[in-house]
Amino acid sequence: xxxxxxxxxxxxxxxxxxxxxxxxxxxxxxxxxxxxxxxxxxxxxxxxxxxxxxxxxxxxxxxxxxxxxxxxxxxxxxxxxxxxxxxxxxxxxxxxxxxxxxxxxxxxxxxxxxxxxxxxxxxxxxxxxxxxxxxxxxxxxxxxxxxxxxxxxxxxxxxxxxxxxxxxxxxxxxxxxxxxxxxxxxxxxxxxxxxxxxxxxxxxxxxxxxxxxxxxxxxxxxxxxxxxxxxxxxxxxxxxxxxxxxxxxxxxxxxxxxxxxxxxxxxxxxxxxxxxxxxxxxxxxxxxxxxxxxxxxxxxxxxxxxxxxxxxxxxxxxxxxxxxxxxxxxxxxxxxxxxxxxxxxxxxxxxxxxxxxxxxxxxxxxxxxxxxx
Numbered sequence: 001x002x003x004x005x006x007x008x009x010x011x012x013x014x015x016x017x018x019x020x021x022x023x024x025x026x027x028x029x030x031x032x033x034x035x036x037x038x039x040x041x042x043x044x045x046x047x048x049x050x051x052x053x054x055x056x057x058x059x060x061x062x063x064x065x066x067x068x069x070x071x072x073x074x075x076x077x078x079x080x081x082x083x084x085x086x087x088x089x090x091x092x093x094x095x096x097x098x099x100x101x102x103x104x105x106x107x108x109x110x111x112x113x114x115x116x117x118x119x120x121x122x123x124x125x126x127x128x129x130x131x132x133x134x135x136x137x138x139x140x141x142x143x144x145x146x147x148x149x150x151x152x153x154x155x156x157x158x159x160x161x162x163x164x165x166x167x168x169x170x171x172x173x174x175x176x177x178x179x180x181x182x183x184x185x186x187x188x189x190x191x192x193x194x195x196x197x198x199x200x201x202x203x204x205x206x207x208x209x210x211x212x213x214x215x216x217x218x219x220x221x222x223x224x225x226x227x228x229x230x231x232x233x234x235x236x237x238x239x240x241x242x243x244x245x246x247x248x249x250x251x252x253x254x255x256x257x258x259x260x261x262x263x264x265x266x267x268x269x270x271x272x273x274x275x276x277x278x279x280x281x282x283x284x285x286x287x288x289x290x291x292x293x294x295x296x297x298x299x300x301x302x303x304x305x306x307x308x309x310x311x312x313x314x315x316x317x318x319x320x321x322x323x324x325x326x327x328x329x330x331x332x333x334x335x336x337x338x339x340x341x342x343x344x345x346x347x348x349x350x351x352x353x354x355x356x357x358x359x360x361x362x363x364x365x366x367x368x369x370x371x372x373x
Contacts, residue, residue, distance in 0.1 A: 018121045019147055020218075021066040022111040023058055025075040025083065025129040026098055030361045031289050031354065034345035035322055038373050043129040044082050047293055049308060054287065055129045056086050061136060062125065065143050072096060072115065073129075074107050097249075100257040105232055105267035108214075109225050110252065113236050116218040117243035123151050124221070126214040132296055134283030142182075142280045146215040149183055149276070156224060156269065157183070157215040160208030160277040161284050166198035169288060169355065171210035171265060173277050174201075186275040189265060208277060210265070211284055224274065229267040235259045290338045291351045294320040318351070345372050 029042035036042035043055045052060065059071060073083050073090060077097040083090070096110060108126055115122045125143055133139045146157050160173050171192060176185035189210065193201065201207035216224075226233045235258060239251040269275055285292050297305040297320070304313055307322035311329045318336040321329055324343050331339070338354060340347040349357065364372050 015065065015067050016123075016147070017067060017070070018119055018123060018151075019066050020070040020072060020115050020119070020122050020124045021062045022072045022074060022108065022115075022124055022126045023055070023062075023129050024104060024107055024126065025055055025073050025079065026101060026107065027128075027130070029130065031357050032293075033357055033361050034342035034347050034372065035340055037342070038078070038370070040082065041079070042287070044079070044086060047287065047307070048132070048297070053086055054131070055083070058127060058129045058131065059087055061133060061139065062127070062143075064140055065147070066125070069094070072111055074098065074111050076101060093244075096252075098256060099253050102256065102259045102261045104264045105225070105229060105262045106235070106256065106259040108221065108264050109229075109232050109236050110256070112218045112221045112225075113239075114243050114248070116222060117245075120219065122218040123147055124216060124218055126216075128212050128286070130287055131211075131213070132283075132285045132287050134285075134296075136282070138280070138282035142278060142282060143215070145182065146278050149180060149278070150215045150217055150220065154220050154223075154274060155216065156220065156272055156275045158186075158269065158275065158277050159211040159213040159215075159284075160279050161211050162279065162281060163202045163207065163209050166195060166202045167209065168192060168195055168198050170286075172198070172201050172207045173210050174206050175208060175277055175279065179276065182280070183276055183278045186277050189270040189275075191265060191270075208279055211280075212286065214264070220274075221268075224268050224272055228271045229262070231260050232262070232267060289354050290320055290322075290340070290357075291354055294351065320351075 025043055027041060028038055029036035032042045035045065044053050046053050062071060068089065072094055074096045075083055077099055080095065080097050083095055096114060098107065115124060149155060150157050169192060172190045174187040176187040178184050235255050238255060242248045242251045285296055287293055294305050299305055302313060303317040305320040309321055309323040309329060311321045314332040316331050316334040319334055319339060321339045323329055323341040327341060329339065336351050338347060338349045338351055
């Protein structure tokens with residue numbers, strides 16, 4: 001990449017019509033099992049009691065920066081009805097339905113090809129559908145700054161979060177030379193380190209959490225995918241004439257399942273020399289676990305979180321209770337536990353062991369099939 005970094009200092013007052021948003025909405029959210037199920041994953045659930053699901057909140061959050069018609073939802077075909085139900089204002093052609101789960105690189109590649117066919121000058125913010133952002137004004141400032149950067153430079157930009165603890169469930173970005181206000185070159189990516197390495201990262205002050213929120217021009221990410229993930233672009237290049245046409249759906253149905261399953265981090269971000277990070281502080285949490293929900297929920301005088309359920313707790317604290325229906329929960333001497341009752345499944349697990357929930361889900365599948373998933 002050219003060493004000269006350009007930034008347009010004139011932030012537009014009107015929404016730039018060349019700016020698009022891709023909301024990735026196809027995950028199962030197995031770490032929130034048993035509430036998050038294959039038929040209704042966590043992004044479709046109102047975990048915070050706001051009246052809006054995580055997907056709806058993600059959609060609302062980008063509308064001040066991206067025109068409504070430029071929001072693209074990429075999800076699994078299983079969730080087409082849920083997306084239409086929760087976002088009725090979205091047109092059918094704004095929902096891209098994956099016929100198979102192939103991780104984030106194929107998801108992002110398809111969206112980029114689709115958007116480039118609509119607008120070759122497009123720039124894109126890519127965001128997951130299940131994040132919590134508490135300082136939305138700062139979020140908007142960060143995204144507008146990011147758009148200006150990638151529209152002036154052939155760059156891949158990721159948003160980095162200053163770590164508050166040695167978290168082993170996130171990827172880490174090591175920052176290098178500052179190239180623009182709050183934007184640095186990336187030295188290294190490290191995916192989900194062990195606890196000892198995570199402690200070193202946090203203590204060094206050089207590492208930021210990888211938020212999984214990206215900005216780039218459609219043309220830039222397609223070029224980078226060609227360079228670093230040709231096995232991905234080989235699939236989508238076969239359909240260059242069909243994107244944004246009635247033939248696109250049929251092509252994707254046939255071609256997409258043949259795509260390799262790989263994350264955008266492994267496919268491109270860890271290999272490219274054109275990756276930059278914008279260090280942000282807008283109250284981010286990926287709400288990936290019950291503990292994350294606990295941390296971001298109001299607590300009673302004993303430090304317990306109750307998710308719209310009735311709890312009678314004796315000498316108990318630091319717990320999160322999520323129970324559907326009218327069931328009363330009575331506990332005595334319980335500390336730092338997850339108690340989640342989804343009707344047909346009851347999960348009782350120490351918060352300290354919640355990283356094992358994914359394995360529990362796998363074991364349930366082996367023992368009981370798909371009945372409880």
